[in-house]
Amino acid sequence: MEFLLSKKVKNVEIPTLRKFFNMLADYPEVINLTVGLPDFLTPAHIKEAGKEAIDHNKTTYTNQAGILELRKAASDYGRIKYGLDYDPQSEIIITNGASEALDISFRTILEEGSEVLLPAPVYPGYEALVTLSGAVPVFMDTSPYDFKVTPELLEKHITDKTRCLVLTNPSNPTGVLLNEEELKDIAAYIEDKDIFVITDEIYSELTYGNHFVSFATLPHMRDRTIAINGLSKSHAMTGWRVGFTYAPSYLTEQMEKVHYFNTVCASTISQYGALKALTDGIDDAIEMKNEYERRKEYTYMRLRDMGLETVHPEGAFYMFPSIKHLKMNSYDFAVKMIDEGKVGVVPGNAFSKFGEGYVRISYAYSMEHLEKGLDRMEAFITKIDNR
Numbered sequence: 305m306e307f308l309l310s311k312k313v314k315n316v317e318i319p320t321l322r323k324f325f326n327m328l329a330d331y332p333e334v335i336n337l338t339v340g341l342p343d344f345l346t347p348a349h350i351k352e353a354g355k356e357a358i359d360h361n362k363t364t365y366t367n368q369a370g371i372l373e374l375r376k377a378a379s380d381y382g383r384i385k386y387g388l389d390y391d392p393q394s395e396i397i398i399t400n401g402a403s404e405a406l407d408i409s410f411r412t413i414l415e416e417g418s419e420v421l422l423p424a425p426v427y428p429g430y431e432a433l434v435t436l437s438g439a440v441p442v443f444m445d446t447s448p449y450d451f452k453v454t455p456e457l458l459e460k461h462i463t464d465k466t467r468c469l470v471l472t473n474p475s476n477p478t479g480v481l482l483n484e485e486e487l488k489d490i491a492a493y494i495e496d497k498d499i500f501v502i503t504d505e506i507y508s509e510l511t512y513g514n515h516f517v518s519f520a521t522l523p524h525m526r527d528r529t530i531a532i533n534g535l536s537k538s539h540a541m542t543g544w545r546v547g548f549t550y551a552p553s554y555l556t557e558q559m560e561k562v563h564y565f566n567t568v569c570a571s572t573i574s575q576y577g578a579l580k581a582l583t584d585g586i587d588d589a590i591e592m593k594n595e596y597e598r599r600k601e602y603t604y605m606r607l608r609d610m611g612l613e614t615v616h617p618e619g620a621f622y623m624f625p626s627i628k629h630l631k632m633n634s635y636d637f638a639v640k641m642i643d644e645g646k647v648g649v650v651p652g653n654a655f656s657k658f659g660e661g662y663v664r665i666s667y668a669y670s671m672e673h674l675e676k677g678l679d680r681m682e683a684f685i686t687k688i689d690n691r
């Protein structure tokens with residue numbers, strides 16, 4: 305019966321990123337620098353709120369968009385942190401992580417054959433969702449532009465089928481942050497074009513130096529933008545699965561239907577944990593961010609000393625050094641480094657073909673772990689450089 309399966313689903317592959325991560329489970333001696341999740345624990349007051357929800361039997365379905373208190377908290381959070389202005393009753397949906405928020409956004413706006421502009425190298429989650437929506441991912445190579453999106457790049461790829469542009473700000477895998485001027489240039493370019501923007505801002509709380517600006521706050525952009533955020537990274541809550549969407553009511557109304565038929569509502573227990581995070585825990589990310597920043601500087605310095613050219617990241621917890629001078633493709637490099645160097649990084653081609661020639665290193669690890677991993681990496685690179 306296999307021939308009867310959906311071709312769309314069969315054509316989607318489990319990303320290299322996940323395969324690589326699973327493969328590392330068989331190599332316990334390897335120092336793993338691949339994981340894209342915080343090494344911190346969920347703050348204690350949030351865990352308590354989750355436990356209390358269970359003890360008080362807050363364990364039934366909620367309103368499909370989420371408990372109103374939480375939507376109000378998400379609305380306040382967006383306003384206080386980023387100047388976003390969204391009505392909790394009609395413009396916010398609480399989702400099962402940013403992942404589900406992305407899925408309902410794509411499925412609401414895309415049709416068979418629509419094109420979606422993806423700035424590459426790119427987080428692998430989008431491609432599959434776009435394809436499953438019947439649409440076509442269009443990868444734009446940002447590497448000649450310091451991994452940024454520019455009007456020139458958009459002009460090269462936009463067609464009359466383009467329905468949507470995705471921005472990941474700050475970016476996974478490069479850590480690059482688009483600043484206000486750069487976002488304004490993008491906004492000016494698309495202003496007279498009928499395309500939506502999905503801005504994935506899951507790392508917005510983890511930015512270093514430059515002030516984070518949400519694309520949805522730019523003049524004339526609110527009406528066409530879906531801003532996605534969540535608590536996985538900011539509050540070390542990956543397993544709680546809480547995300548949220550900020551979008552004008554005409555979009556939210558439609559997205560809410562997709563969300564409802566997909567999942568009814570986000571986990572009720574998690575919603576109460578999230579309520580704590582977005583009220584008393586509104587600044588929980590600051591301490592973690594300060595620690596990530598320390599690790600970032602250390603990792604950057606180590607990579608530079610190894611002779612690996614790396615864009616200095618301004619957000620998230622990744623670095624994306626070039627290994628082009630080593631004359632090896634990034635997959636072979638990563639496999640060899642596991643076998644011989646006993647350290648794991650993600651090959652750049654896991655983030656589309658435009659990531660070839662790079663590797664992704666996560667610095668969401670303790671300093672001790674990073675030091676050990678980078679020492680091994682340095683020894684491995686010195687060895688292959690001398691061959």
Ligand SMILES: Cc1ncc(COP(=O)(O)O)c(C=O)c1O
Nearest residue numbers: 340401402403427476506534536
């Ligand atoms: C850019 C980006 N968007 C979305 C997600 C998914 O986040 P969530 O755990 O909220 O589903 C990730 C997770 O790594 C990510 O890196």
